[in-house]
Amino acid sequence: MPKSKTRNPKSKTLPEIQFTGVPMKVERTEPAMVIEWPRSLVHHHTYGLLSPFFEGLKQGVLRATHCTTPGCEKGYWLPPRADCPDCHARMEWHEFRNPVVGEVFTFTHVEYPGHGIEISYPYYQIDVKIPGCCTVMKGYLVRGKAKIGMKVKARFRKKDPTNTILDLYWEPAD
Amino acid sequence: MIRFKPGNLRVPRFQRPVYVVAAGTTDYRKHYPERKLEELTMMAFKMLLEENDLKADPLETKGLINMAVYGEFADHFQDQLLCEAKVHDYLGLDPLPNIGIKTGGATGGYSVLVGANSIASGYSNCTLVMGWERMDEVDTRTGNFYISTAACKDFETRLARMYASYYAPMARRFAHVFKVKEEIRAAIAVKNKGYALMSPFGHGGKKLTVEEVLAGRIACDPLHMDECCLMSVGSAAMLLCDEDTAYKLSDHPMRLNICGGTHTLRVADRRNLEVPLLPNETPGMYDWMEKKLNEPYPGFQSFLASRFAAYMAYRMAGVWGDPCDELDLVELHDAFTISDLQTYGDIGLRPYGKEEEYITSGDAYYGGRCPSNLSGGLLGTMHAVGATGVFQGVECFWQLQGKYDKFHGDPGMWERYGKKKPKDWQSLQIPKRRRALWISHAGVGSHVTCGILTNPREVKG
Numbered sequence: 001m002p003k004s005k006t007r008n009p010k011s012k013t014l015p016e017i018q019f020t021g022v023p024m025k026v027e028r029t030e031p032a033m034v035i036e037w038p039r040s041l042v043h044h045h046t047y048g049l050l051s052p053f054f055e056g057l058k059q060g061v062l063r064a065t066h067c068t069t070p071g072c073e074k075g076y077w078l079p080p081r082a083d084c085p086d087c088h089a090r091m092e093w094h095e096f097r098n099p100v101v102g103e104v105f106t107f108t109h110v111e112y113p114g115h116g117i118e119i120s121y122p123y124y125q126i127d128v129k130i131p132g133c134c135t136v137m138k139g140y141l142v143r144g145k146a147k148i149g150m151k152v153k154a155r156f157r158k159k160d161p162t163n164t165i166l167d168l169y170w171e172p173a174d
Numbered sequence: 175m176i177r178f179k180p181g182n183l184r185v186p187r188f189q190r191p192v193y194v195v196a197a198g199t200t201d202y203r204k205h206y207p208e209r210k211l212e213e214l215t216m217m218a219f220k221m222l223l224e225e226n227d228l229k230a231d232p233l234e235t236k237g238l239i240n241m242a243v244y245g246e247f248a249d250h251f252q253d254q255l256l257c258e259a260k261v262h263d264y265l266g267l268d269p270l271p272n273i274g275i276k277t278g279g280a281t282g283g284y285s286v287l288v289g290a291n292s293i294a295s296g297y298s299n300c301t302l303v304m305g306w307e308r309m310d311e312v313d314t315r316t317g318n319f320y321i322s323t324a325a326c327k328d329f330e331t332r333l334a335r336m337y338a339s340y341y342a343p344m345a346r347r348f349a350h351v352f353k354v355k356e357e358i359r360a361a362i363a364v365k366n367k368g369y370a371l372m373s374p375f376g377h378g379g380k381k382l383t384v385e386e387v388l389a390g391r392i393a394c395d396p397l398h399m400d401e402c403c404l405m406s407v408g409s410a411a412m413l414l415c416d417e418d419t420a421y422k423l424s425d426h427p428m429r430l431n432i433c434g435g436t437h438t439l440r441v442a443d444r445r446n447l448e449v450p451l452l453p454n455e456t457p458g459m460y461d462w463m464e465k466k467l468n469e470p471y472p473g474f475q476s477f478l479a480s481r482f483a484a485y486m487a488y489r490m491a492g493v494w495g496d497p498c499d500e501l502d503l504v505e506l507h508d509a510f511t512i513s514d515l516q517t518y519g520d521i522g523l524r525p526y527g528k529e530e531e532y533i534t535s536g537d538a539y540y541g542g543r544c545p546s547n548l549s550g551g552l553l554g555t556m557h558a559v560g561a562t563g564v565f566q567g568v569e570c571f572w573q574l575q576g577k578y579d580k581f582h583g584d585p586g587m588w589e590r591y592g593k594k595k596p597k598d599w600q601s602l603q604i605p606k607r608r609r610a611l612w613i614s615h616a617g618v619g620s621h622v623t624c625g626i627l628t629n630p631r632e633v634k635g
Contacts, residue, residue: 028207031207031208032208034207037311045327047328050328073445078442079326079329079442106343106344106346106350107343107346108339108342108345108346108394108396109392109394109395110334110336110339110395111391111392111393111395112336112393113315113318113334113335113339114315114319114321114334114335115313115315115318115319116319116335118332125333125334125342125394127343127441134445135440135442135443135445136441136442136444136474137329138329138330138333138440138442139333140333148347148350165328165333166332166333
């Protein structure tokens with residue numbers, strides 16, 4: 001990035017301020033002036049207390065949380081959450097034994113995804129009911145055709161993980 | 175399992191009545207390079223002040239305003255934080271207080287709710303509520319990605335980056351549970367896009383058949399492109415007042431009641447719950463859902479937030495009977511045909527499990543018992559997200575005032591937006607004008623408001 005010219009300490013005049021950016025492209029002038037305004041950003045996003053879940057995916061392990069307070073929800077939370085919404089106690093981690101088999105509760109065939117999609121499409125996005133869970137986990141099917149009630153098995157992207165939820169995916173269990 | 179305690183179910187009560195006195199809107203477009211955002215809000219504000227037959231001149235009316243509530247869905251779209259300050263200054267309202275509201279697709283509805291509370295509490299005698307969205311700074315797929323960040327960024331957004339993909343599984347489960355054919359959803363698209371042809375404000379009106387909708391391109395199966403809402407640019411506004419100010423300004427203000435409800439951001443996290451019953455429903459009437467179908471409530475088929483908002487709003491506004499008999503118009507959040515269909519059960523236009531009857535009976539159509547989305551809705555007219563929940567209320571307000579034709583049928587109104595009034599234009603003015611309801615809805619049902627306008631000339635008390 002260009003800097004202002006170094007100031008001569010003996011000089012009494014301040015250096016002229018320079019434009020250091022990139023000129024915006026004019027896209028159109030009618031019916032009004034419209035410019036192209038590029039945006040490129042990096043966020044530093046934490047998984048916080050859910051880090052064990054995302055670490056688990058890389059190790060080929062599916063982890064959920066559950067509350068041990070009597071009277072609270074008995075099922076496992078998946079997606080996990082660190083704190084119980086009913087009694088506010090810190091939940092405990094549970095590790096599912098592989099193979100983790102669930103059932104397709106509902107699904108969609110995604111033909112028109114949004115900008116930046118990171119998996120090839122069209123593909124089946126599935127909502128999976130896992131025995132013991134009080135929730136229904138969203139995921140995607142890597143092969144086969146989805147159907148309500150079909151059994152699916154969890155798989156993990158251990159090699160070249162994306163470090164996102166895309167490291168968990170499903171395939172037909174049979 | 176959520177367990178309500180008595181305090182949770184207290185029905186809201188305003189400390190003094192709240193009225194809608196005037197309304198304004200821009201037209202809505204996919205791209206609106208002709209105007210900057212604040213210039214669009216000025217268009218809506220001027221219409222509100224100048225075209226509502228108020229008894230005070232525009233600047234005198236403006237001189238009564240005590241505060242403003244502004245709704246904007248996403249800073250991503252405007253690419254401008256504190257847009258509220260920019261708009262407020264542009265409208266010439268400094269140094270009056272203003273507040274920005276952000277509750278996703280329900281931003282407009284919650285802006286009205288907060289505005290109503292400012293009147294009800296006595297903080298303000300006259301509050302401007304305004305919503306807007308500028309969704310044309312990015313292309314459609316980027317817009318879809320932005321909207322999908324209103325799903326859970328850790329567990330959902332990456333799975334499609336497209337909101338239709340979060341509604342499509344609900345559509346499939348709804349059809350599976352209640353055995354509803356896709357023709358019903360398609361009929362909703364045909365209806366609402368057809369009504370949009372009568373609106374000078376809209377940009378998605380289309381003459382379609384059910385077959386054409388179903389033969390169209392798929393967005394996320396089973397939802398077709400024509401079953402998905404528009405992405406728009408525009409602004410809408412409403413003026414709320416206490417009773418004295420309302421009648422000082424207008425001979426025909428509408429009484430406002432409005433309540434909200436919420437539920438999980440992720441459908442995944444919905445836990446089973448007993449159905450909260452609307453005033454006209456009876457205990458035990460939904461036992462079949464769990465006993466016969468073994469289907470949880472609200473599951474993937476219903477919206478607890480909408481049910482909760484209607485549960486409260488009906489009691490607050492005194493709607494004790496069959497909503498189809500007591501309401502003369504509803505404007506629902508038809509972001510997708512399926513969300514429209516699901517809502518019929520949530521707000522009691524039909525009992526749960528019989529939602530499709532609202533369409534097949536003809537009740538939902540102009541001339542029917544309780545027509546819906548005569549504005550053209552989000553499918554046909556507009557979805558400039560922050561403006562939407564205000565715009566729906568604006569349409570209800572003008573309908574109850576008997577001014578549908580004034581705002582939709584005047585050729586000058588069409589010309590104002592560079593359009594020509596269609597030769598086959600038809601008035602959709604509702605004949606009975608007692609009450610109108612609108613639903614403002616976010617996420618996959620994360621935030622919902624249920625607003626009810628009551629015409630004091632028709633309904634006493």
